[in-house]
Amino acid sequence: MLVHSKAGRWAVWGLFGLLFLPLFALPLLVVVAASFATHWSGALPSGPTAGNYAAAVRGESLQALTTSLVTAITASLLALTVGTWAALAGAALKRRGRRLLDALFMLPVAVPSVVVGLAVLVAFSRPPVLLNGTAPIVVLAHTVLVTAFAHQSVSAAIVRLDPVYEQAAASLGARPAYVLWRVRLPLLLPSLTAAGGLCFALSMGELSATMMLYPPDWMPLPVRIFTATDRGSLFSGSAVAVVLMAATLLVLLAVSRIRTKASYR
Amino acid sequence: MPAAVPGSRQEGPAPCAGESAAASGPPEHCTGPIVDSARPVPGPALGRPSGGDGAAPSPRGAAAAPRALPRSVWALPPVAVLALLFLYPLALVVQQSLTPDGGGGAFDAYARVFGSRAFHDALGTTVWLAVGATLGCLVLGFTLALVIAFVPFPGARAVAKFIDVFLSFPSFLITLALLFLYGTVGMANGLVTEFTGAAEGPFHFLTTPWGVLLAEITYFTPFVIRPLLAAFSQLDTAQLEVAAGLGARPARIVRQVILPEALPALGAGGSLVLVMCLNEFGIVLFTGAKDVTTLPMLVYGKAILESDYPAACVVAVVNIAISVGLFGLYRVVSKRAGA
Numbered sequence: 001m002l003v004h005s006k007a008g009r010w011a012v013w014g015l016f017g018l019l020f021l022p023l024f025a026l027p028l029l030v031v032v033a034a035s036f037a038t039h040w041s042g043a044l045p046s047g048p049t050a051g052n053y054a055a056a057v058r059g060e061s062l063q064a065l066t067t068s069l070v071t072a073i074t075a076s077l078l079a080l081t082v083g084t085w086a087a088l089a090g091a092a093l094k095r096r097g098r099r100l101l102d103a104l105f106m107l108p109v110a111v112p113s114v115v116v117g118l119a120v121l122v123a124f125s126r127p128p129v130l131l132n133g134t135a136p137i138v139v140l141a142h143t144v145l146v147t148a149f150a151h152q153s154v155s156a157a158i159v160r161l162d163p164v165y166e167q168a169a170a171s172l173g174a175r176p177a178y179v180l181w182r183v184r185l186p187l188l189l190p191s192l193t194a195a196g197g198l199c200f201a202l203s204m205g206e207l208s209a210t211m212m213l214y215p216p217d218w219m220p221l222p223v224r225i226f227t228a229t230d231r232g233s234l235f236s237g238s239a240v241a242v243v244l245m246a247a248t249l250l251v252l253l254a255v256s257r258i259r260t261k262a263s264y265r
Numbered sequence: 266m267p268a269a270v271p272g273s274r275q276e277g278p279a280p281c282a283g284e285s286a287a288a289s290g291p292p293e294h295c296t297g298p299i300v301d302s303a304r305p306v307p308g309p310a311l312g313r314p315s316g317g318d319g320a321a322p323s324p325r326g327a328a329a330a331p332r333a334l335p336r337s338v339w340a341l342p343p344v345a346v347l348a349l350l351f352l353y354p355l356a357l358v359v360q361q362s363l364t365p366d367g368g369g370g371a372f373d374a375y376a377r378v379f380g381s382r383a384f385h386d387a388l389g390t391t392v393w394l395a396v397g398a399t400l401g402c403l404v405l406g407f408t409l410a411l412v413i414a415f416v417p418f419p420g421a422r423a424v425a426k427f428i429d430v431f432l433s434f435p436s437f438l439i440t441l442a443l444l445f446l447y448g449t450v451g452m453a454n455g456l457v458t459e460f461t462g463a464a465e466g467p468f469h470f471l472t473t474p475w476g477v478l479l480a481e482i483t484y485f486t487p488f489v490i491r492p493l494l495a496a497f498s499q500l501d502t503a504q505l506e507v508a509a510g511l512g513a514r515p516a517r518i519v520r521q522v523i524l525p526e527a528l529p530a531l532g533a534g535g536s537l538v539l540v541m542c543l544n545e546f547g548i549v550l551f552t553g554a555k556d557v558t559t560l561p562m563l564v565y566g567k568a569i570l571e572s573d574y575p576a577a578c579v580v581a582v583v584n585i586a587i588s589v590g591l592f593g594l595y596r597v598v599s600k601r602a603g604a
Contacts, residue, residue, distance in 0.1 A: 002411070002415035002416055002505065002509075002515050002518060002519070003416050003515055004509070008515075009416055012412055012416045013412070013416065013418050015408075015412075016409065016412040016413075016416075016418075019405065019408065019409060020409060020424070023405075023482075023483050023486070024427070024428075024431060024483065024486075024487075025427075026442070026446065027438070027439055027442030027443065027446070027483065028431075028434075028438070028442065030442045030445045030446055030452065031438060031441055031442050031445070033445075034445050040445060040450060040451065040452070040455070041450045041455060042455040042458075042459055043452055043455040043456040043459055044452070044455075045445075082343045082346050082347070083343075085339075085342065085343045086340065086343035086344070086347075088339075089336075089337075089339040089340035089343065090340060092336040092339065093336065093337060093340060097337060097340070101340060101344070103596070104344065104347060105343075105347065106592075106596070107351070107589070108351055109540075109592065110540060110588050110589045110591075110592030110593075111355065111544075111585055111588060111589065112543070112544035112546070112560075112561050112564070112581075112584050112585070112588055113544065113546065113561075114544070114546050114561040114564045114565055114581075114584075115355075115358070115561070115564060115581040115584055115585055116351070116354075118358060118564055118568055118577055118578070118581050119351075119354035119355050119357065119358045119581070120350075120354050121568070122354060122357050122358055122361060122574065122578070123353055123354035123357045124354075140350060143350065144350050144351045147347070198433070201433035201434075202433075204435075205433075205434060205435025205436075206435070207435060207437055207546065207547040207550070208544075208546035208547060208561065208565075211546075211550070211565060211569070212565065212568065212569060222435055222437065222547070225437070225441070226437070226550065226551065229441060229444075229551065230553065234441075234444060234445070237441065238441065238445075241438055241441060244435075245434060245438070248433060248434070249430070249433075252430075252433060
């Protein structure tokens with residue numbers, strides 16, 4: 001407790017509320033409020049309606065939602081596989097090899113996602129692999145972008161893993177593959193699901209690389225929100241944005257439930 | 266028991282600070298070691314028998330059994346995937362910037378881009394926006410984290426949770442929200458016109474760089490708050506009590522006790538935010554202002570809108586050089602922050 005007087009504490013809390021609420025809470029509330037409105041010309045939105053949502057779960061928007069979900073789930077699973085594999089392999093390496101591997105897998109975070117999009121577009125618009133204008137190129141770019149986060153979370157968890165368990169298993173005669181499958185991966189499961197949730201959330205909201213390479217028939221939700229707001233339909237765009245937030249939150253919630261169940265093991 | 270007990274690797278608190286400073290894994294990781302590591306390790310576990318065939322225990326790092334491949338082989342498949350999907354495309358971008366397929370000599374595209382006014386403007390805008398947003402995030406994040414950690418109020422934990430949720434939303438939502446808050450017919454302008462009766466409100470900054478700056482500060486401040494909260498949770502509160510007992514005022518405690526402890530986390534969070542601001546695209550795109558062009562916007566414009574791929578590749582190479590250089594700095598700083 002830094003401030004001891006009651007008045008001082010209330011002053012600090014007041015300042016906190018004054019900074020926190022308008023900056024962080026209000027934006028999300030405003031998007032939700034706008035998604036139920038048809039006009040916003042005064043202090044508050046007007047013309048309450050649920051029509052924006054009716055449009056947001058139909059036709060092109062529904063297609064965008066399924067596109068986003070399929071892309072995010074596929075990209076997360078691929079990223080989790082590659083990232084976990086790299087993290088496990090890296091943990092067995094010596095110090096220098098591990099640092100090199102870490103740096104390699106962190107690189108996609110540092111490179112701007114727009115540039116990742118450009119690079120993937122340039123590389124796969126020419127032989128030998130032609131993916132330009134197909135759905136896999138979007139999934140591929142998302143995988144590249146989120147693998148770094150999967151690798152980072154899982155390798156942080158591996159460092160904290162107590163080696164006693166695997167050593168005990170190995171001393172009892174378990175082969176390395178069995179130790180990996182029955183001891184290490186179950187112990188890592190909470191961080192794996194957390195990393196998967198993180199990858200999913202990032203992929204659901206990915207706009208920069210997607211803008212560079214989405215084909216017309218594979219338009220994820222963020223692009224759909226952009227095209228809606230860009231031509232002036234802010235309110236239906238907000239409804240789609242709320243759908244995006246809700247879908248992300250639901251999956252994160254489901255993933256955190258898996259985690260609590262697994263941590264009792 | 267020999268000193269080098271494998272289990273004793275995890276003495277003290279779990280090394281959380283660096284990991285959360287990297288703003289990746291949710292903080293639930295930071296619940297400490299999975300088991301009490303002070304427990305004695307049974308003798309046979311010290312070595313690492315290669316299997317049940319009674320082979321002699323071999324030390325960690327050596328080949329486990331004659332038939333097994335060296336461990337580094339296992340690192341090859343993921344590295345190959347990364348090389349194919351990421352490094353090869355990146356190398357192609359660099360190659361295209363030097364010798365484009367469409368003809369033109371080496372460095373032609375560079376001369377063209379570096380000579381253009383649009384590039385100079387974009388570079389300047391990108392740098393000042395990123396630096397300004399980073400400074401804003403550091404000040405705001407430090408203030409908010411101080412209150413959450415040291416003047417806790419009922420619901421402070423919920424606020425910390427909310428910040429985590431906030432991080433999982435895409436950045437362009439903030440710009441979308443600001444359109445309703447400060448847009449020409451938004452909430453703020455609506456309030457003013459209702460009270461004063463003026464024809465239009467006073468807020469028109471959204472399509473200027475200031476709108477982007479506000480959105481970036483809003484979106485990226487949580488990336489500073491998280492590592493700061495992790496650092497504050499490791500601060501011994503007895504130090505604060507002692508300082509207060511010796512008569513130090515809160516301002517002095519913050520300056521002389523808390524700030525020195527928070528510097529590594531501030532450095533790590535700040536440099537991460539700097540890199541992310543340099544790379545930010547969604548916020549600028551949604552702002553839709555013609556006169557706010559950053560380097561990522563320029564890459565997008567050149568490649569998609571103008572189909573000028575050599576120029577896009579040149580801008581991309583510049584952007585990569587700045588961001589990767591700064592990110593290397595971030596890695597050094599966050600390592601020093603005590604990973």
